Amino acid sequence: MKRPSIVLWLNAVVLYTFLYAPIVVVIAYSFNSAKRGGPWRGFTTEWYATLFNSSEKLSAVTNTLILAVASTAISTVLGTLLGYGLSRFSFPGKKLFSWLMYIPVVVPDIVAAVAMLMFCSFVRNWTGLLELGLTTMIIAHVTFQIPLIAIIVRSRLAGMDPAIEEAAHDLGADAWQKFRYVTLPLMMPGVLAGSALAFTMSIDDFVISFFTAGPGATTLPILIYSSVKRGITPDINALATLIVLASIIGTITVTMLQRQGRDERKL
Amino acid sequence: MKPKIHFGEQLSPRGEQVRSALTSGPGIAWVTVFLLVPLLSIIVISFMSRGTYGDVQPHFTLENFKRFLGYGAFGFDPLYPKIILRSLLMALGTVTLCMMVALPLTFFIAGLPQRWKQVALMLVIIPFWTNMLIRTYAWQIIFSGTGWLARAAAALGWIAPGDALYPSALAVFVVLTCDFLPVLALPLYASVEKIDWSIAEAASDLGADGRRVFWHALLPQIKPGLMAGAILVFIPATGQFAIPDLMGGAKTVLLGNAIQQQFGFSRDWPFGSAISCLAMLIVMLGLWVFARTAGEEGRKTLI
Numbered sequence: 351m352k353r354p355s356i357v358l359w360l361n362a363v364v365l366y367t368f369l370y371a372p373i374v375v376v377i378a379y380s381f382n383s384a385k386r387g388g389p390w391r392g393f394t395t396e397w398y399a400t401l402f403n404s405s406e407k408l409s410a411v412t413n414t415l416i417l418a419v420a421s422t423a424i425s426t427v428l429g430t431l432l433g434y435g436l437s438r439f440s441f442p443g444k445k446l447f448s449w450l451m452y453i454p455v456v457v458p459d460i461v462a463a464v465a466m467l468m469f470c471s472f473v474r475n476w477t478g479l480l481e482l483g484l485t486t487m488i489i490a491h492v493t494f495q496i497p498l499i500a501i502i503v504r505s506r507l508a509g510m511d512p513a514i515e516e517a518a519h520d521l522g523a524d525a526w527q528k529f530r531y532v533t534l535p536l537m538m539p540g541v542l543a544g545s546a547l548a549f550t551m552s553i554d555d556f557v558i559s560f561f562t563a564g565p566g567a568t569t570l571p572i573l574i575y576s577s578v579k580r581g582i583t584p585d586i587n588a589l590a591t592l593i594v595l596a597s598i599i600g601t602i603t604v605t606m607l608q609r610q611g612r613d614e615r616k617l
Numbered sequence: 618m619k620p621k622i623h624f625g626e627q628l629s630p631r632g633e634q635v636r637s638a639l640t641s642g643p644g645i646a647w648v649t650v651f652l653l654v655p656l657l658s659i660i661v662i663s664f665m666s667r668g669t670y671g672d673v674q675p676h677f678t679l680e681n682f683k684r685f686l687g688y689g690a691f692g693f694d695p696l697y698p699k700i701i702l703r704s705l706l707m708a709l710g711t712v713t714l715c716m717m718v719a720l721p722l723t724f725f726i727a728g729l730p731q732r733w734k735q736v737a738l739m740l741v742i743i744p745f746w747t748n749m750l751i752r753t754y755a756w757q758i759i760f761s762g763t764g765w766l767a768r769a770a771a772a773l774g775w776i777a778p779g780d781a782l783y784p785s786a787l788a789v790f791v792v793l794t795c796d797f798l799p800v801l802a803l804p805l806y807a808s809v810e811k812i813d814w815s816i817a818e819a820a821s822d823l824g825a826d827g828r829r830v831f832w833h834a835l836l837p838q839i840k841p842g843l844m845a846g847a848i849l850v851f852i853p854a855t856g857q858f859a860i861p862d863l864m865g866g867a868k869t870v871l872l873g874n875a876i877q878q879q880f881g882f883s884r885d886w887p888f889g890s891a892i893s894c895l896a897m898l899i900v901m902l903g904l905w906v907f908a909r910t911a912g913e914e915g916r917k918t919l920i
Contacts, residue, residue, distance in 0.1 A: 358725040362737075365722050368795055369744045372755030379758055389763045428644040435640030438624070439633050447645050453652055456904060458856025460873045461893040464880050465655035468662065468890075493651040496644050515624040525626065525636070556750050556859060561880065571750050578754045578863060590751040597747045605739055 373594055380587035397588040407589060410573040413484060417559070417569060418552040421491035426545040428492070429499025433544075434529075434537070436500065437507040451497040463561035466490050470562065482564035490562040491552045498551070499544035506540025507533075546604070656897075663890035671884030681891035697875070697892075704872040705899065707786075707861075708854040711793040712801070712847050718794075719802040719846070723809040738806065745799035753860050756792045757783060760864075784866030792864050793854055800853075801846035808842025844911035851903045856896050872896050 354362070383394035401407055436448060454462065466489075470480045480486055518532040556571035563572060570593065577586045623633070663681055668674045685697035726737045744752065759766060760782035771778040782788055812835060820834040821827075836843075858873030865871075870878075872892060879889030908916070 354725045354728040358721050358728070361718065361721040362725040365718055365798070366740060369741070369798060371759060372752045372795065373744065373747060375758050376751060376755045428647060431640045432644030435637055435642075435644075439637040439640065441634055441637035441641070444637075444641075447641070450645070450648055450653060453648075453656070456852060456900060457656065458852055458873070458896055458900060460856045460858055460876055461659070461896055462652065462656065464876060464889060464893055465659045466651065467880060468886060469651070469655035469658065472658075489651055493648060496648055500644060512624055519624060519626045528624075528626075550746065554746075554748055556748075571748060574748075574750050574754070575859065575863075578750075578757070590748075590755075594747055594751060598743055601743050601746045602739065605742065609735075 376587055376594060377591045380584070380591040382584065382587075385584065397585040400585045401588045401592075404585065406568075407573065407585070410568045410570050413567055414553060414569040414571075417484065417487055417491060418549050421488045421495060421552050422545050422549045424488070425492045425495035425499055425548055426541065429496045429544060429548070430503050430537070430541050432496060433500040433503025433540070434507065434533070437504045451501055454494045454497050459557040460561075462494075463490070463558045466493070466558070467561045482562065482567075484564075484567045486562045486564070487559050487567060487569075490558050491555065494555075494558065495548035495551065498548055499541070502544035502547070503537055503540045506537050510536055550600075659890045659893050662887050663894045665887045667885045667887050671886070673886050678887075681888045684888060685892060685895065700870055700872060700875050701895065703786075703869065704855060707790065707793065707869075707871060708851055708857075710790060711797055711854045712850050714790075714794050715798050715801040715850055716805075716843065716847060719798060719805050720843075722802055723806040726806060727809045727812070741799050741802050741806075745803060749796050750859060752796055753792055753863055756788065756795070756864060757781075760788055783864050784868050786865060786869045789861050789865040789869045789871075792860050793857065796860065797850045797854060801850050804846040804849065805839065805842045808839040812838050841911055841914040841917070844907055848903060848907045848911075852900050855899055855903070872899075 380397055381393050381395065382390055383396065384391035436444065436451075466486075467482075470482060470486050473480045474482075480489075514536065515528055515532055518528045523532065554571070556575060559569050560572055560575070563569070568576075570589070574586055574590065577583050628636075662673055664677055664679070666674045666676045666678045666680060685701065687693050687695050687698045722741075726734055726741075729737055758764065761767065762779050762781040764782075767776065767780065767782050768778075770776050770782060771780065776782065816838070817830050817834040820830045825833065856873045856876075857871060858877050861869045861871045861874055862877075872895070876889050876892050876896065879885045879892065883889075
């Protein structure tokens with residue numbers, strides 16, 4: 351491969367600036383003492399202080415975390431079982447259900463979100479259950495996470511040598527022991543990768559939450575959206591800065607771990 | 618049926634079905650109840666009518682579909698045909714621009730020394746994992762009337778002094794491209810990194826100029842990644858509502874905004890469902906084109 355030419359360098363510099371301009375601006379403006387955006391009026395950390403004293407923001411953080419932890423926990427169990435089942439056993443209609451897994455990839459978020467909103471409201475009319483709120487948000491997130499985890503787990507299992515499980519059986523393991531002590535540990539990296547992705551997706555999600563949230567349940571992305579709609583408040587910049595820093599640290603950590611894992615496998 | 622050997626153990630057809638029900642069963646049931654049934658009911662509801670209080674009346678009608686084709690209660694009105702066209706142009710424009718800038722970017726990264734390659738790639742992954750809403754509203758600050766971009770535009774006479782560069786269709790387009798660039802660049806990079814350069818060398822040894830080397834020796838090799846990236850941008854761009862809402866306002870209503878309106882203050886669920894059906898149809902068309910052009914290799918890149 352040839353070294354990049356000057357044209358490629360220029361293009362890259364412009365694009366990286368373009369990608370990072372919004373991120374840099376949010377971080378910079380979180381320290382701007384001007385109240386309503388606008389030009390630079392001097393350095394302050396006031397907005398971080400207001401942030402930590404705002405019960406509205408703290409409850410949004412709590413909701414986001416409850417939602418992410420609960421939905422990831424449910425979807426990890428169901429998604430792992432589904433990925434395992436789809437790769438190991440056949441049953442009538444399996445091909446159809448395998449395609450079902452790709453619905454979240456191919457249907458625009460907003461369409462799936464309004465479909466779930468209508469579904470919840472009809473069920474509520476008939477049975478009185480599924481009042482919009484944290485519960486419906488958890489259900490909606492799990493619905494999106496199950497296929498994601500199942501796909502990742504299934505592809506991990508597809509690359510595994512069947513001889514290992516055969517050996518376990520020949521050595522006297524019953525079906526449960528074979529699953530618990532042989533298959534599950536081997537597919538664990540896939541399970542972890544899948545649930546990490548599902549967790550991130552839940553924290554990041556705006557559209558699905560926006561439509562399935564009740565009046566009382568606000569998450570961080572919803573809070574950011576409604577504040578921006580009302581006119582940017584500077585403490586939202588502070589909040590966004592903390593989220594951005596968390597994503598940067600998270601991304602770098604995961605990439606480092608992945609690379610370490612690759613290097614270990616090479617040895 | 619006789620039992621088959623399954624990973625060393627004998628499993629009767631009945632046993633296999635029991636195990637399927639225990640493993641795949643709950644997940645399939647969940648996705649069917651909470652996703653497949655709601656999506657199918659969207660299709661049913663799109664043929665129903667709206668009651669006086671915004672409820673759904675089970676009266677069969679084609680009114681909703683006529684309405685977004687432009688034939689409403691008050692004669693022909695191109696409002697919805699315009700929205701459809703605008704959404705399509707916006708989505709296709711975003712895909713095209715992302716492709717045009719991501720191609721040189723991925724070749725740039727692939728050409729760097731190993732150590733710097735990792736860093737350059739990481740710099741694309743970080744925005745990919747940063748909340749899109751945050752990256753979107755930051756552009757409101759960049760495009761604000763007091764920002765230097767707006768002042769430069771005012772000095773050139775493009776906008777009135779003091780005006781912001783948003784809400785406008787251009788702002789929506791710029792932000793869509795910025796937000797979706799990593800989505801296209803990452804699968805594309807996976808293809809670019811695997812390029813067999815000896816094919817390009819052979820082509821140029823045989824007398825092909827730079828352009829022909831690219832079209833005939835390089836492009837076919839990166840097509841799977843390019844098409845996978847394109848469809849991954851096209852699908853969310855078609856249903857996008859937060860970006861046009863924040864950067865375009867009432868001036869650039871796209872399909873996503875139209876859907877949100879019907880499920881928000883207009884409360885016309887049957888019509889909203891009809892627009893959702895149309896959005897799904899457009900995505901299906903996109904996927905069909907993808908399946909025709911990207912082939913098996915592209916499908917693997919996507920999934």
